Amino acid sequence: xxxxxxxxxxxxxxxxxxxxxxxxxxxxxxxxxxxxxxxxxxxxxxxxxxxxxxxxxxxxxxxxxxxxxxxxxxxxxxxxxxxxxxxxxxxxxxxxxxxxxxxxxxxxxxxxxxxxxxxxxxxxxxxxxxxxxxxxxxxxxxxxxxxxxxxxxxxxxxxxxxxxxxxxxxxxxxxxxxxxxxxxxxxxxxxxxxxxxxxxxxxxxxxxxxxxxxxxxxxxxxxxxx
Numbered sequence: 001x002x003x004x005x006x007x008x009x010x011x012x013x014x015x016x017x018x019x020x021x022x023x024x025x026x027x028x029x030x031x032x033x034x035x036x037x038x039x040x041x042x043x044x045x046x047x048x049x050x051x052x053x054x055x056x057x058x059x060x061x062x063x064x065x066x067x068x069x070x071x072x073x074x075x076x077x078x079x080x081x082x083x084x085x086x087x088x089x090x091x092x093x094x095x096x097x098x099x100x101x102x103x104x105x106x107x108x109x110x111x112x113x114x115x116x117x118x119x120x121x122x123x124x125x126x127x128x129x130x131x132x133x134x135x136x137x138x139x140x141x142x143x144x145x146x147x148x149x150x151x152x153x154x155x156x157x158x159x160x161x162x163x164x165x166x167x168x169x170x171x172x173x174x175x176x177x178x179x180x181x182x183x184x185x186x187x188x189x190x191x192x193x194x195x196x197x198x199x200x201x202x203x204x205x206x207x208x209x210x211x212x213x214x215x216x217x218x219x220x221x222x223x224x225x226x
Contacts, residue, residue: 091198
């Protein structure tokens with residue numbers, strides 16, 4: 001069994017492969033906005049060539065469905081679906097917040113408690129989810145939501161989440177980005193078995209700036225015509 005994983009929802013992108021002998025290898029890179037899809041395909045080819053893997057032997061693929069960068073999400077999901085369709089294999093789709101939570105679990109092996117994940121969504125908003133961390137896996141206890149700026153206060157430096165007031169929830173803050181290696185781990189997590197599907201679906205959560213702009217423009221034009 002050979003599994004391939006893709007994570008492109010944030011600025012730091014990565015691809016990982018799980019080989020038949022349970023060995024893993026990963027490749028991380030910064031996304032080039034001018035040709036993100038071509039760059040991703042080249043990085044996958046580089047990783048597979050390095051590990052002497054024929055892409056026809058890939059049996060499953062996992063992908064970060066977002067939320068995060070709209071361009072990054074589209075790039076990763078479209079590429080994963082192309083592999084799934086071409087190879088007739090299943091896709092495992094995960095929230096980027098799930099990947100961050102799994103990364104926290106792996107880096108804190110003694111931690112066993114509730115955990116929150118907050119990811120900058122721009123416009124003084126955050127994508128938010130909550131989990132319970134078990135010794136061997138994470139369990140989602142609050143699905144992805146978009147929180148407004150009312151929960152943001154006292155921002156400092158370049159971290160837009162630094163002032164997020166979550167003390168009343170007694171949940172630890174997680175300064176991580178999603179990565180493909182954690183996607184491989186979640187593909188083996190029984191709790192996420194319902195994430196297996198024929199094709200991945202982008203998890204944007206909110207409308208893009210362009211959609212908001214055009215919706216507002218249509219409403220304004222409609223008002224003027226009245």
